[in-house]
Amino acid sequence: MKNRLRRVGLLSALALVAAAPATVPAVAVAKPTITMSGSTTVAPLAALLARKYLKVCDHCVNFKLLQGGSDIGVADVAAGRVTIGNSSRDPKPSDPGGLVFNKIAHDALCLVSNKANPIAGLDQAGVQAIFGGSVRSWSGVPGAAQTGTIDVFSRTPASGTQDAFQKIFMGSSKMFSGASQKGSNGLVEQSVASDPGGIGYVSLAFTKNVHTIPYKGVDCTLRNAKSGQYGGVRNLYMVTRGAPTGATAKWINWITHSKAASKVIATQWVPLN
Amino acid sequence: MSTSGSPSAAQPRNRTDQRAEVLLGALACAVLVLIAFMIVFVFVKAWPSFADNGLAWFGAGGNVDEQMQNIFNSPADPSDYVYTMHAWPLLYATALITGISVLLATAISLLSAIFIVEFAPVFMQRLLRPVIRLLAAVPSVVYGLIGILVLVPFFGNHVISDGEKESVRYVIQLDGTSVLVGVLVLTVMITPIMVAITTDALRSVPRTWTEGAAALGVNRFRALRTVGIRAARPAIVAAGVLATARALGEAIMLSMVSGSVGFAPNPLDGVTFLFEPARTLAATVVDNSEGLSVKPFGQTIYAFAAILLISSAFLSFAGWVARSSMRKYTLQAR
Numbered sequence: 001m002k003n004r005l006r007r008v009g010l011l012s013a014l015a016l017v018a019a020a021p022a023t024v025p026a027v028a029v030a031k032p033t034i035t036m037s038g039s040t041t042v043a044p045l046a047a048l049l050a051r052k053y054l055k056v057c058d059h060c061v062n063f064k065l066l067q068g069g070s071d072i073g074v075a076d077v078a079a080g081r082v083t084i085g086n087s088s089r090d091p092k093p094s095d096p097g098g099l100v101f102n103k104i105a106h107d108a109l110c111l112v113s114n115k116a117n118p119i120a121g122l123d124q125a126g127v128q129a130i131f132g133g134s135v136r137s138w139s140g141v142p143g144a145a146q147t148g149t150i151d152v153f154s155r156t157p158a159s160g161t162q163d164a165f166q167k168i169f170m171g172s173s174k175m176f177s178g179a180s181q182k183g184s185n186g187l188v189e190q191s192v193a194s195d196p197g198g199i200g201y202v203s204l205a206f207t208k209n210v211h212t213i214p215y216k217g218v219d220c221t222l223r224n225a226k227s228g229q230y231g232g233v234r235n236l237y238m239v240t241r242g243a244p245t246g247a248t249a250k251w252i253n254w255i256t257h258s259k260a261a262s263k264v265i266a267t268q269w270v271p272l273n
Numbered sequence: 274m275s276t277s278g279s280p281s282a283a284q285p286r287n288r289t290d291q292r293a294e295v296l297l298g299a300l301a302c303a304v305l306v307l308i309a310f311m312i313v314f315v316f317v318k319a320w321p322s323f324a325d326n327g328l329a330w331f332g333a334g335g336n337v338d339e340q341m342q343n344i345f346n347s348p349a350d351p352s353d354y355v356y357t358m359h360a361w362p363l364l365y366a367t368a369l370i371t372g373i374s375v376l377l378a379t380a381i382s383l384l385s386a387i388f389i390v391e392f393a394p395v396f397m398q399r400l401l402r403p404v405i406r407l408l409a410a411v412p413s414v415v416y417g418l419i420g421i422l423v424l425v426p427f428f429g430n431h432v433i434s435d436g437e438k439e440s441v442r443y444v445i446q447l448d449g450t451s452v453l454v455g456v457l458v459l460t461v462m463i464t465p466i467m468v469a470i471t472t473d474a475l476r477s478v479p480r481t482w483t484e485g486a487a488a489l490g491v492n493r494f495r496a497l498r499t500v501g502i503r504a505a506r507p508a509i510v511a512a513g514v515l516a517t518a519r520a521l522g523e524a525i526m527l528s529m530v531s532g533s534v535g536f537a538p539n540p541l542d543g544v545t546f547l548f549e550p551a552r553t554l555a556a557t558v559v560d561n562s563e564g565l566s567v568k569p570f571g572q573t574i575y576a577f578a579a580i581l582l583i584s585s586a587f588l589s590f591a592g593w594v595a596r597s598s599m600r601k602y603t604l605q606a607r
Binding site for chain 2: 068069070071072074075078092093094095096133136137147148149150151152153156157158159174177178179180181182183187190191194195196197198
């Protein structure tokens with residue numbers, strides 16, 4: 001008898017554990033929940049926007065924000081695991097069908113070198129020579145304070161930043177095969193900051209400890225990116241399965257059209273209009 | 274239900290015991306099912322990559338990173354998927370870094386275990402044991418952070434000379450992330466667990482055996498070498514297997530410090546060889562897990578995982594064979 005009681009207790013405990021994940025959405029039914037995952041570049045922007053949106057609409061929705069990289073976001077939204085997949089790369093032909101890439105902002109991609117080696121500027125041919133591996137010594141780069149070998153830091157193939165860099169700066173030329181591939185913006189910044197002979201590229205938000213190199217004579221700053229003078233600008237997206245509906249449509253519409261959202265975006269990114 | 278396996282077969286068995294036996298048996302079977310399921314899952318996922326390349330998958334040829342880039346940018350049509358992959362540089366890097374670290378760690382751990390068991394004063398033994406356990410439990414990211422913030426810049430800026438950088442600069446860049454730093458940090462990571470296991474094994478060798486040797490007139494070190502270590506050999510092999518498994522599976526730390534290029538370091542480059550970067554299989558999986566959503570790319574990543582799975586299975590098997598062939602010289606207890 002006692003044993004049976006114990007077993008019932010155990011079973012009900014198990015049932016509780018099993019039911020726990022199921023009860024979370026049930027509680028949230030009162031308010032619609034918008035879940036987002038994906039790009040590490042978009043995540044800080046999405047967090048700031050969500051905080052503002054909650055204030056503006058008086059907590060009309062619940063937000064859940066995860067990270068993982070552009071491709072994770074695209075895969076998650078395609079599989080229906082999240083309502084919005086954040087992406088810092090353009091749509092690709094191999095992406096699953098039925099996805100809508102909603103453009104929410106622009107982001108500047110900066111070329112960076114070590115602070116001890118403040119390069120005065122590079123044009124597209126210069127970038128292609130350095131990142132393509134045909135110039136391997138700083139003495140071959142005009143205006144370099146450093147001598148010796150160039151250490152090139154790039155990103156892994158799955159990164160949205162890598163995709164944007166290849167398209168905007170490299171065009172059809174290939175990356176240097178000996179370049180060190182890093183997993184995130186932060187790792188590239190850290191590597192360039194600790195290596196006097198290093199060069200790399202990061203999102204504008206990751207340029208505090210490194211020197212930003214002007215591209216085609218234009219500084220990589222927020223102002224130049226907004227005015228459209230700076231060439232290295234890419235798009236940030238919120239990806240949905242089919243056109244957004246309901247609370248999601250309201251939220252994306254608020255980001256793209258309201259003044260308040262533009263103001264939030266303009267702190268470190270470039271608003272659409 | 275048969276009761277022949279139980280030691281108390283003569284008495285009627287306790288029902289609680291019976292139930293516990295069934296429950297534990299079910300759990301053990303569940304683990305087996307889980308492993309089988311995992312192996313099948315990984316291999317089914319990985320199969321297209323192996324099938325498309327055949328044995329060339331394991332060979333050298335071309336640039337691994339370029340091949341991965343091409344796989345990643347495959348067209349949407351499944352019949353046009355790109356699978357070409359020659360993974361030799363990754364396999365070689367894995368074997369190289371794991372091999373050197375385990376060899377170093379075995380030598381260091383054996384010597385320090387001998388010191389702790391036989392020569393260290395009691396207060397030092399009391400101090401060393403918890404410290405070694407603590408070291409064994411430090412998460413690998415912590416080692417990775419120390420590596421990338423301290424060791425990599427130090428090697429890149431002070432140890433590797435400009436001449437060495439220039440000698441290979443059109444092939445590969447030497448920025449400090451290297452085989453050497455990877456091996457150093459990995460050795461530090463796996464040594465403590467080997468020391469802990471070896472120490473316990475040496476301690477459990479019966480005192481009378483070494484005393485017998487001492488009575489024949491040999492010194493302490495010789496007695497330990499010829500009797501103690503020989504008796505503890507199965508445990509030393511077990512420690513080696515455990516350490517190798519940890520080294521094989523180490524991903525985060527190596528992805529941070531051993532370089533993120535699919536490059537096969539060339540031993541013909543002399544000392545520079547140690548400064549060249551290399552990326553192991555596990556580090557490749559971690560670095561590229563962002564791209565799992567691209568189907569052929571994901572399948573290639575699963576192929577790397579399958580190789581790791583096979584190597585660790587093979588490792589356990591080899592360890593078991595080695596231990597059972599040594600067992601005749603030693604205690605039967607373990």
